[in-house]
Amino acid sequence: MVTEGKVWRPNNLNDAWALSQQLMxxxxxxxxxxxxxxxxxxxxxxxxxxxxxxxxxPEVTTxxxxxxxxxxxxxxxxxxxxxxxxxxxxxxxxxAKACQNIASPSVRNQATLGGNVISRVGDTLPVLLVLEATLxxxxxxxxxxxxxxxxxxxxxxxxxxxxxxxxxxxxEDDFSFFMKMGRRETFIPSLVTVAGRGNYSEETCEIxxxxxxxxGGNTSAMRLIETEKFLTEKRCSNSILLDVLTVIQxxxxxxxxxxxxxxxxxxxxxxxxxxxxxxxxxxxxxxx
Amino acid sequence: MTKQPQFxxxxxxxxxxxxxxxxxxxxxxxxxxxxxxxxxxxxxxxxTGTKISCEIGRCGACIVLVxxxxxxxxxxxxxxxxGKSVETIExxxxxxPNRVQQAFLxxxxxxxxxxxxxxxxxxxxxxxxxxxxxYNEMKEALAGNLCRCTGYxxxxxxxxxxxxxxxx
Numbered sequence: 001m002v003t004e005g006k007v008w009r010p011n012n013l014n015d016a017w018a019l020s021q022q023l024m025x026x027x028x029x030x031x032x033x034x035x036x037x038x039x040x041x042x043x044x045x046x047x048x049x050x051x052x053x054x055x056x057x058p059e060v061t062t063x064x065x066x067x068x069x070x071x072x073x074x075x076x077x078x079x080x081x082x083x084x085x086x087x088x089x090x091x092x093x094x095x096a097k098a099c100q101n102i103a104s105p106s107v108r109n110q111a112t113l114g115g116n117v118i119s120r121v122g123d124t125l126p127v128l129l130v131l132e133a134t135l136x137x138x139x140x141x142x143x144x145x146x147x148x149x150x151x152x153x154x155x156x157x158x159x160x161x162x163x164x165x166x167x168x169x170x171x172e173d174d175f176s177f178f179m180k181m182g183r184r185e186t187f188i189p190s191l192v193t194v195a196g197r198g199n200y201s202e203e204t205c206e207i208x209x210x211x212x213x214x215x216g217g218n219t220s221a222m223r224l225i226e227t228e229k230f231l232t233e234k235r236c237s238n239s240i241l242l243d244v245l246t247v248i249q250x251x252x253x254x255x256x257x258x259x260x261x262x263x264x265x266x267x268x269x270x271x272x273x274x275x276x277x278x279x280x281x282x283x284x285x286x287x288x
Numbered sequence: 289m290t291k292q293p294q295f296x297x298x299x300x301x302x303x304x305x306x307x308x309x310x311x312x313x314x315x316x317x318x319x320x321x322x323x324x325x326x327x328x329x330x331x332x333x334x335x336t337g338t339k340i341s342c343e344i345g346r347c348g349a350c351i352v353l354v355x356x357x358x359x360x361x362x363x364x365x366x367x368x369x370x371g372k373s374v375e376t377i378e379x380x381x382x383x384x385p386n387r388v389q390q391a392f393l394x395x396x397x398x399x400x401x402x403x404x405x406x407x408x409x410x411x412x413x414x415x416x417x418x419x420x421x422x423y424n425e426m427k428e429a430l431a432g433n434l435c436r437c438t439g440y441x442x443x444x445x446x447x448x449x450x451x452x453x454x455x456x
Contacts, residue, residue, distance in 0.1 A: 004320040004321075004322045004323060005322045006321075006322075007304075007321035007322055007365070007367050009367070030365075033363065033364075033365060033368070034345055034360075034363045037324075037344075037345070037362070037363045037365075038344045038345065038363075041343050041344055042344070047322070051322055053367065053368075055368065080357075103345065103346075103432065104345075104346070104348065104431045104432020104433075105358060105410070105428065105429055105431060105432060106345075106348065106351050106358040106359055106360050106410060106413075106432050107345045107360060107363065107432060109354075109357045109358060109359055110359055110360070110363060110364065110368075185431075188346075
């Protein structure tokens with residue numbers, strides 16, 4: 001049952017952090033609040049007695065800019081502002097594609113990148129994992145950077161208040177993909193979400209570098225490390241891709257739900273990734 | 289020594305003043321800040337034109353415009369409206385229907401009508417921000433609105449009528 005929480009609106013990051021540490025009862029940091037509201041309404045999460053809103057904190061508000069060799073996106077940037085942003089389109093088009101595929105236009109006008117990340121099941125996470133993004137956290141006077149991958153292995157709130165997401169710019173990808181599968185287009189979360197990027201040598205028909213991640217639905221996003229190792233510097237062929245199907249199914253560990261078993265989700269993820277790799281030239285190599 | 293935080297809200301958790309523009313009128317309400325906008329509109333202000341259905345941001349029945357942009361009022365807390373401009377379907381109570389309403393009437397794009405206010409506001413938001421949207425852009429603007437009666441035929445005719453191109 002949803003009840004009302006007290007709302008605190010600090011106007012700087014230090015105060016937000018101090019509040020989260022000093023209040024004697026449980027607190028909840030709120031950015032857009034769209035995911036939190038659905039959790040409260042569904043009874044999956046109790047509303048905390050103290051809500052700390054970040055909407056008046058300038059350090060986390062909407063900003064998309066380049067800093068040294070990184071694309072920096074403020075945690076409070078709404079998904080709608082990411083879609084169609086010139087810098088994002090040029091430097092991280094996969095992230096724009098993921099945002100375009102989240103919820104509906106009206107939700108994207110309120111939902112933030114930070115909230116999508118913090119949910120641990122957001123559809124931006126597979127993309128941020130393959131882009132090897134880092135998260136900047138505020139812990140009072142200290143700012144801490146941690147990779148998305150490392151953060152996914154720790155407690156959600158172990159690092160402080162999420163300030164921004166940093167995407168490295170150094171890569172030139174030969175291929176990249178983002179796909180989301182669901183039982184239907186509206187009203188339900190995805191069954192699975194996959195993302196991948198890498199480099200492919202047409203000369204040797206080898207995948208020289210590859211990053212793969214999957215998540216979606218109620219499954220926390222994860223890198224597919226064993227699959228990446230298996231694929232790297234192997235000559236692409238149909239027989240290799242058949243082996244990859246098996247490797248992915250061992251590598252991806254989703255949660256089942258009342259509508260789709262973990263086994264089914266593993267199969268779907270494997271099929272999606274292999275279909276993308278097939279486009280790289282497996283079939284052509286067999287023909288040549 | 290830890291610096292004492294400064295806050296912009298009253299120390300009383302139950303309620304505070306929230307000031308925003310509602311359909312063009314400056315409005316101040318003394319409300320619990322985490323209440324949903326849709327509840328404040330329908331319960332406190334008796335503005336029942338904004339509908340409530342799924343309550344999780346997936347059906348679009350409760351869409352209003354905030355600073356001219358569509359938002360689901362079931363996901364928006366009232367404190368998030370502070371200093372903003374909120375437009376509901378009641379803002380279109382004129383003698384003459386606006387362009388979107390007229391298209392819905394002409395194309396018979398409603399049956400029970402429950403989803404219509406949300407759809408009208410979603411399309412108004414799109415037309416606010418894009419002068420000549422294409423059919424596909426209009427369709428995308430309604431991607432978060434569900435109708436359980438019409439089968440969407442009339443609604444798709446509305447999109448065709450309001451779009452700058454004429455493709456299916």
